[in-house]
Amino acid sequence: MTFRDLNGNGVLDPYEDPRRSVAERVEDLLGRLSLPEKAGLMFHTVIEAGTDGKVLERPGKISKSPTSDVVLGKHLSHFNVHELGSARMAARWYNDLQWLATRTPHGIPVTISTDPRHGFVENAGVSFSAGSFSQWPEPLGLAALRDPELVRRFADIARQEYVAVGIRAALHPTLDLATEPRWARQAGTFGHDPKLVTELGVAYLLGFQGAQLGPDSVACTSKHFPGGGSQKDGEDAHFPYGREQVYPAGRFEDHLAPFPAVVEAGTSAVMPYYSMPVGLVVDGEPVEEVGFGYNKQVVTGLLRGTLGFDGVVLTDWELIMDNHVGDQVLPARAWGVEHLDAHARMELILAAGADQFGGEECVDVLVDLVTHGRVSEARVDESVRRLLEVKFRLGLFDDPYVDEDVAEATIGRPDFVAEGHRAQAASVTVLHREDGMLPLRPGARVYAEGVPAEALAELGEVVDSPEDAQVALVRLGAPFEPRSDLFLEAWFHQGSLDFPPGLVHRLRRIADHCPLVVDVSLDRPAVLTPLLEFASVVVGSYGTSAPALVDALTGRIAPVGVLPFDLPRSMQDVRDHPEDQPGFDDPLFACGFGLGLPS
Numbered sequence: 001m002t003f004r005d006l007n008g009n010g011v012l013d014p015y016e017d018p019r020r021s022v023a024e025r026v027e028d029l030l031g032r033l034s035l036p037e038k039a040g041l042m043f044h045t046v047i048e049a050g051t052d053g054k055v056l057e058r059p060g061k062i063s064k065s066p067t068s069d070v071v072l073g074k075h076l077s078h079f080n081v082h083e084l085g086s087a088r089m090a091a092r093w094y095n096d097l098q099w100l101a102t103r104t105p106h107g108i109p110v111t112i113s114t115d116p117r118h119g120f121v122e123n124a125g126v127s128f129s130a131g132s133f134s135q136w137p138e139p140l141g142l143a144a145l146r147d148p149e150l151v152r153r154f155a156d157i158a159r160q161e162y163v164a165v166g167i168r169a170a171l172h173p174t175l176d177l178a179t180e181p182r183w184a185r186q187a188g189t190f191g192h193d194p195k196l197v198t199e200l201g202v203a204y205l206l207g208f209q210g211a212q213l214g215p216d217s218v219a220c221t222s223k224h225f226p227g228g229g230s231q232k233d234g235e236d237a238h239f240p241y242g243r244e245q246v247y248p249a250g251r252f253e254d255h256l257a258p259f260p261a262v263v264e265a266g267t268s269a270v271m272p273y274y275s276m277p278v279g280l281v282v283d284g285e286p287v288e289e290v291g292f293g294y295n296k297q298v299v300t301g302l303l304r305g306t307l308g309f310d311g312v313v314l315t316d317w318e319l320i321m322d323n324h325v326g327d328q329v330l331p332a333r334a335w336g337v338e339h340l341d342a343h344a345r346m347e348l349i350l351a352a353g354a355d356q357f358g359g360e361e362c363v364d365v366l367v368d369l370v371t372h373g374r375v376s377e378a379r380v381d382e383s384v385r386r387l388l389e390v391k392f393r394l395g396l397f398d399d400p401y402v403d404e405d406v407a408e409a410t411i412g413r414p415d416f417v418a419e420g421h422r423a424q425a426a427s428v429t430v431l432h433r434e435d436g437m438l439p440l441r442p443g444a445r446v447y448a449e450g451v452p453a454e455a456l457a458e459l460g461e462v463v464d465s466p467e468d469a470q471v472a473l474v475r476l477g478a479p480f481e482p483r484s485d486l487f488l489e490a491w492f493h494q495g496s497l498d499f500p501p502g503l504v505h506r507l508r509r510i511a512d513h514c515p516l517v518v519d520v521s522l523d524r525p526a527v528l529t530p531l532l533e534f535a536s537v538v539v540g541s542y543g544t545s546a547p548a549l550v551d552a553l554t555g556r557i558a559p560v561g562v563l564p565f566d567l568p569r570s571m572q573d574v575r576d577h578p579e580d581q582p583g584f585d586d587p588l589f590a591c592g593f594g595l596g597l598p599s
Helices: 022-032 035-041 067-073 087-101 139-145 148-164 194-209 252-256 258-264 296-306 342-352 363-371 377-393 404-410 414-426 501-513 529-533 546-554 571-576
Strands: 043-047 078-081 111-114 167-170 219-225 244-246 269-272 276-278 312-317 323-325 328-330 356-358 429-433 444-449 460-462 471-477 516-521 537-541
Touching: 022 377, 035 043, 035 363, 035 377, 043 067, 067 087, 087 404, 139 148, 139 194, 139 414, 148 167, 148 194, 148 404, 148 414, 194 219, 194 258, 219 258, 219 296, 219 312, 252 258, 269 296, 296 312, 296 342, 312 377, 342 363, 363 377, 414 546, 471 501, 471 546, 501 516, 501 529, 537 546
Parallel strands: 043 078, 043 356, 078 111, 111 167, 167 219, 219 269, 244 276, 269 312, 312 356, 444 460, 444 471, 471 516, 516 537
Antiparallel strands: 323 328, 429 537
C-alpha cells in the first residue's frame, strides 16, 4: 500500500498505517517521541503567514520567532494563525508549513487554529474581520435571529472555508453569558439567555465538527469555562484591573449551563477563562481565588470530574510569560499567582489538569520541570495522548495538504457571501419607529453619516447637509472609553455605555431639520434613552454592512432580529446591576424585543 513515511525509515510503522485504530497509532507514536518532541506538542502559539505564500522566517507583528525555529527547533505543531491574504496565498502558505513539518523527526503534521474570522470585529486578541471569507453578523447577530438551523448552516459554511485553506481547529464557540453590559467581549457571544446560548452553541459545534471528528471536521475549542461573562464592573480579564469574576446574585449555575451540553455533543477542547473567581462556592466548597486555568477545583474537579470531559484543555493565551509587542506590554494573566515564577506557574497549570499552554513557546521550562522531577513524564504523556488523538482523527497524518484551486473556489463563494449578506440584514433589530417611517421609500434626499454614498443609491439623492435632506441616516458604534496603555487594550471597548452629550446634542440638531434614522452597532449594550427623544427610527445591528443595512431599512430583506440581551435605561442601572444576573428588572428594551417592519 501507499503510505506517508513520516520518519523516513522506509518501513510502514503502526502510527503511519491508516488501517489501524487511532488508539493504536497514538500509542505507537507516543512511545517513539523524545521529551522535547512531547513538550512541543503542549504549546499552541501565534503564527503569521508570509504574504508570498511562504512561511515567515522572521518574528512577525505579534509572533515571536521565525517559523523554522518553532517547528524544527522547538517541535511546536499547533498554531493560531492571524492575518491571512488571498485564498490561494493562504493555501500555499499552509502547504509550505506542512512541508516544513515533514523535516521533524517523526513528521508530525501541523494543526492550524483561528479565532473567529467571518464577522466585522477586528481585534488581534479576539477575532478578525472576514477579508476573503464570507462575511456574517457577529454571534450576537446570529442570536438575534433565534434560529439554530441557521447557526448550524453558518458553521458548516465556515467549516468548508476553513478546511479549504487548512484551518482545522476553531478557538470558538464562545459560550459566555453577556450578563455584564460593560464587558468588552459580548459581540462573540450568543447573548445572555442560558437556554438560547446552549441551543445555539450546540448547533454551532455540530456545524463545525459534525457528529464526530473526521477528515472534513474543524475541531472546536468551547470557551470560556466555566463561563466568563460576570466580570467585576465589566472590566476584561485580559488586563490586571479586570482579573476578578464575581457572582453577587449567586447565578454561577446559569453561566455553567451551556458547557454540559457541548461536552455531551463532543467538543474537541475546552478553554478556561483568565479570570479568578471571587467568593465562589461550588457544592459547598469555596473555590480557590486563582485564575480558572490554574484552578484544579474547576478544571479537574468540575470539568473533568463532574462533567466527565476527557478532551483537550487548552489554556487561554499567555498565562505564564509577559507579552512584549513593540513598546507595549501585556502582563502574564497569572491572576492570583502573580508571585510565582514561570516554572511554578506551569507546574500549577499542569496540576490543575490543562493539556496545552496557549500563546506560549517556552518549551524549555516544561523540559526543565520534567528533568528535575517536578512534573512526571507520565503526566506529560497524558496530555500528549489527547493532543495526538485529535490530529489523527482529523486525518492530518494521512493527508494534511490542501488544493490551491479548491481554496480559491471555496473561500468567499458567491452563494456563501449571499447567505451571509441576508443574515446581516435580517439580524437588524428595529427598536423604535414612528408611523410611516419604515420601510424607507426610494426617491428621497438623504443626508448620511457612517454610510458610504454608493450604498445609498437606491434610496435617492445624497445631500451634504441635514437642512437639504428629507431623511437622515446615521450609523453609530456603541459608546466606550478608549484606552491604550497596555497591548491589546485599544481594541477592547470598555467603560461607560453613555453617548457623549455633545454627540447627542448634534444628533438632536439633525433631527430638527429632517426625520432621523439611527443605527447603533451593538457590540455590547448602549444606553439609548436620550436618542428616543428625537430619533424617528432607532435600530440595532451586530455586524451589518452598509448595503445590508439599507436592504433591511427598505424592506428588501425584512429586519426580523430581536435583542440577544437587555438594553439598560441608564448607566446607574448598569452600576446597580449584579454582574452575573441575566437581564435587568426594568430594562429600556428587553431581551427578545424587536418590532420588525409594519405588517
